[in-house]
Amino acid sequence: MIITKTQLGEITVENGVITAVDPAKTGPNIALPGLVDLHTHLREPGREDAETVESGSRAAALGGFTAVCAMANTSPVADTAGVVEQVWRLGREAGLVDVQPIGAVTVGLAGEQLAELGAMADSAARVRVFSDDGHCVHDPRLMRRALEYVKAFDGVIAQHAEEPRLTTGAQMNEGAVAARLGLTGWPAVAEEAIIARDVLLAGHVGARLHICHVSTAGSVELIRWAKSKGWRVTAEVTPHHLLLTEDRATQYDPVFKVNPPLRTETDVLALREGLLDGTIDCVATDHAPHSVEDKECEWAYARPGMLGLETALAIVVQTMGPRWDRIAEWMSAAPARIAALSGHGTPLEVGQPANIAIFDPGVRWTVDPTALASRSRNTPYAGMELRGRIEATYLRGEPTVLNGKATR
């Protein structure tokens, strides 16, 4: 089966594997290895009104993803082999992307007692990434034990870096804008203090640490330093932190409320620089669907988080430029490596699995929240014109998206 002509040439796929790439027959579309998201909230089980494994998988496929890592803050929390296997099975049934569950670090995300990390690792879901995302593992002794535990099977702890004692009641980035709006600030130091502590712990233990949604210039500096020590630290940045700043809060539109908050222009530029120089390894969406009741209310009561899967690639191209080789690294190879996902993130070469995203870089489209596949509407890009859109996505050679539409 010939897929299409791309910048690499004409790609042929048979039995789920790339069998030919003919560089003599090129076309305008961009072929990328199927994208991999390290940080997706699918909300099932528990909040199927906001998203399901199936609706989130469809949104992911439409965004060019072939694998997503599902965060553990569901209800019940994914802190046992039973729950991670349930999410994994739902992903297989939907069949649109590979859904790799992330396990909670602590029971109920409560930060008091380690969850059954070994049982989740040994389960059918073969969990390798553990995170209390939404909450910080703030007890340093527990964090150390978690790092020691996952080292045995080369797992990784993905930390939501937020010192909770410094962000009580926080509503947006701490600074001049928060002061003017009269909103309680979320200071950069609350993120940086935890990153500083945890890179030291990771270095001490010799285990793998991943920093979720890095949002400040100071965090980039700390991670750069930790990497210079040779410690096993990786980091992600979200598309929204690469583009948007705290100024979006001035209209009190809760669609721009997110954790960590949108920061300053200086932070945005430092994050782009960190991604370019390899300090930040990858882009992850932190796709966080919320129901209308939870989001379209007064700023103070709105849940933090925004949709990301269907717009991620266009935002990354807009902010970082058409650096296709780097984008393949940031959005496919690096996250697949960090999550130890075999069969994803591999180059588009003969003999490799046919996990492929085809991006049409020329098309212009306006983001319409009601037209998204997600069950929720909380995209910060509503009404914005984006350039470039996923034309097709193939999961092991099977089209999950064709002509910009999900196949199921």
Ligand SMILES: [Zn+2]
């Ligand atoms: Zn988080």
